[in-house]
Amino acid sequence: MSWAERVLNTLSVHGHRVTGPRRAILEQIMHYSQPFSAEQLFRDLGGVGGPIGRATIYRTVDLLLGDGWLSRVHWRAAREASNGHDHAYVAVEQGLRHHIVCRNCGVVVAIAGEQIDVLASQSAEHAGFIYETCSLELYGICPTCQLR
């Protein structure tokens, strides 16, 4: 079952509707290997005059973000890779909340984070906090860019 299908199933279970625009948006998101912006999504889905309105894009991105299906990336390198837009998003695979972004080409690779989660929860407790969640963004140069 693909990421898009999993998202649709969950939406359905949560009482949301599985609509054409949502299918199209999810499908498009799956094709990205780099952080993308809402505007870029809009453009790639047909832009002005296309079948999907801007508002729907933003509302859907918000929905996905709220349910943890998307993660925001906001460092300069990531933003630049995403055409200069301020907010870039990355699809989140189950259990792979963390990711590493290439500062050169912007490609994103999800990484397993059990150890990170453990370490994070320990750090939180050390500060007296009740740990809830964390988000880690790594930056570096990907294998492909290293060869150039």
Add this chain to the structure above:
Amino acid sequence: MSWAERVLNTLSVHGHRVTGPRRAILEQIMHYSQPFSAEQLFRDLGGVGGPIGRATIYRTVDLLLGDGWLSRVHWRAAREASNGHDHAYVAVEQGLRHHIVCRNCGVVVAIAGEQIDVLASQSAEHAGFIYETCSLELYGICPTCQLR
């Protein structure tokens, strides 16, 4: 030497000027214990008609961000704590790049991250990347809020 003084020294060394507005902005930032937005900074420094223009706030925040003196926080909880504005910033103490944010009151505590950095660099290498840097945001409930 305070954070503001350290920042000013570094700016000076880098060929930037130590001006009144910059002093005021740095001073104000030191007073925050929660993530703050550019707009909030502008308001707290006098707002419209005040001694410092909006443009200066934004330009300075950008400068500080670029040199790593500020860190961006962008999760919903943090944003809400920061009056609903999209971008929230946190002053970065030397070596304490990571921080934990209380989901309830928004208070921020810096945390040491040697272990996190080590783990991050290992994860990056495991993915074939040349590690450069990382940013970790933890979320939880602070000691004070736990008592309520």
Add this chain to the structure above:
DNA sequence: GTTGGTGCAAACGCTTTGCACTTGG
């Protein structure tokens, strides 16, 4: 005296909103 920094106000562009229409369940 230079040149980087600043303030102002207008321009920008991403995001949100109101409302009538459409559609999924």
Add this chain to the structure above:
DNA sequence: CCAAGTGCAAAGCGTTTGCACCAAC
């Protein structure tokens, strides 16, 4: 059926920019 979802276009608003003036070094 009917509430959730959508499209459109306008409004909103945080952020950037151009330009003349000012002040740090």
